[in-house]
Amino acid sequence: MDGYIRSARIHEYKKHLELDNISKPVIRGDEEVLVKVGASGLCHSDLHLISGEWKDIIPLNLPKTPGHEIAGWIEDVGKSVPENIMKPGDLVAVFGGWGCGWCIHCKSGDEQLCAFAKWPGLSSFDGGFSEYVLVPSYRFLLNVRASGTKPENLAPLTDAGLTPYRAIKKVRNMLGPGKNIGIVGIGGLGSYAIQYAKILGGGSKVFAMDRSDSKLELASKCGADHLVNLHSTDNLVDRIKAETGSKMLDVIIDCVGTDKTFYDSISVLAKGGSVVIVGLFGTAAKIPIAMTVLNEFKISGSLWGNYNELREVIELLTEGRIMNNITKFKLDDVNEAIELLKEGQIIGRGVLIP
Ligand SMILES: [Zn+2]
Ligand SMILES: [Zn+2]
Structure with missing residues (x-):
């Protein structure tokens, strides 16, 4: 049908997404860009969103198209989009955190921390589980027409491949020869985290921690x-003591984020060690005060990544320094992919291809 596009949308929380034919978005704002979706990553956050768990923190007007890891080709541009920067046909990666542009976080480059930041598929804006997505400004796109890569390799980099990169960059001064870094959870984010730990870790030993042998096998490949x-x-x-010669782990990147993974992490952390939480599975964990003080533990969170960090991870991909581990699904099979993700059956990142 001309003028119509296929989108997988939430109509009711806890229910399957419905594949709808909806009107094709049209450019209204001067900075807007219409992107033909080439691939859209499937994230655990989508499960929280679809189940309604986040309906109070992220109120949505249903129906809503999820999907916040998007790459594709420019179809149309608003009249103030500079032609030398972006034009129809260019391959682009969509940066998430769409900030206000003027606050202290936006001005320092961390738009994902903006109090007004909006994400496609996690806000009033529709996301990438669709044939097309409307992006409010060309400033939120990275033009990668020269990269020679494919949208399915780019899409996961906009979140799964970006979040652990920022987290490890923050603690890289604690890493080096003789140091140990643990990555907890080898899901969509974890397989990238292992690779960044090798690249940014300066000779640190990398420990992959997960409950599944097939996911640990992937970690080994990474x-x-x-x-x-x-x-x-x-x-x-005892195990970590034995494998580190009692040094324990200097840094732990928790890609799961439950009270269990938090307590596990704290129990194997070296004196002065740092736990960075990026996973959002749990709700709360108690901090053991005395242990934290006596050992000078550092406990912090890290959110997504900024535009330039996305530029850096794409650079690593195009230089062949990191590999993607993706499982492709057709947009029509979105509900099956969601079930597999729920059951922990997807190795690496699930990516929907419209
Ligand atoms: Zn996500
Ligand atoms: Zn802002």
């Missing part, structure tokens, strides 16, 4: 030095 199955390891503290 360069992990030690594989720790959290399910079958009886005594995690």
Whole structure:
């Protein structure tokens, strides 16, 4: 049907997405860009969104198209989009955090921290589980026409491949020869985290920690030095003690973020060590005060990444320094992909192709 596009939309929380034919978005604002979606990553945040768990923190007007990891080709541009920067046909990656542009965070380049930041598919803006997505400004796009890569390789970099990069960059001064870094959770984010730990870790040993052997196998392919199955390891503290010569882990990137992973992390952290939480599975965990003070633990969070960090991870991809681990699904099979993600059956990142 001309003038119509296919979009997978939430009509009711906890229900399957519905594949709808909706009107094709049209450019209204001068800075807007219409992107023909080439690929859209499937994130655990989408599960929280679809289940309604986040309906109070992210109120949505239903129906809503999810999908915040998007890459594709420019179809149309508003009249003030500079032609030398972007033009129809260019391959682009969509940067998430659409900030206000003027606040202290936006001006320092961290638009994802803006109090007014909007994400496609996680706000009033529709996301990428669709044939087209309307982006409010060309400033939120990275033009990668010269990269020779494909949208399915770019889409996961806009979140899964970006979030752990920022987290590890923050603690890279604590890494180096003789140091140890643990990556907890080898899902969509974790397989990238292992690779960044090798690249930014300056010789640190990388420990992959997960409950699934097939995910640990992926971690091994990504360069992990030690594989720790959290399910079958009886005594995690003893195990890490033995494998680090009692040094324990200097840095832990928690890509899961439950109270269990938090306590596991704290229990194997070296004196002065740092836990950076990026996963959003849980709700709360108690901080052991004395242990934190006596060991000078640093506990922090890290959100997404900024535009230039996205530029950097795309650089790593196009230089062949990192590999993607993706499982492709047709947009029509979105509900099946969601079920597989829920069951932890997707190895690497699930990516929808419209
Ligand atoms: Zn996400
Ligand atoms: Zn702002």
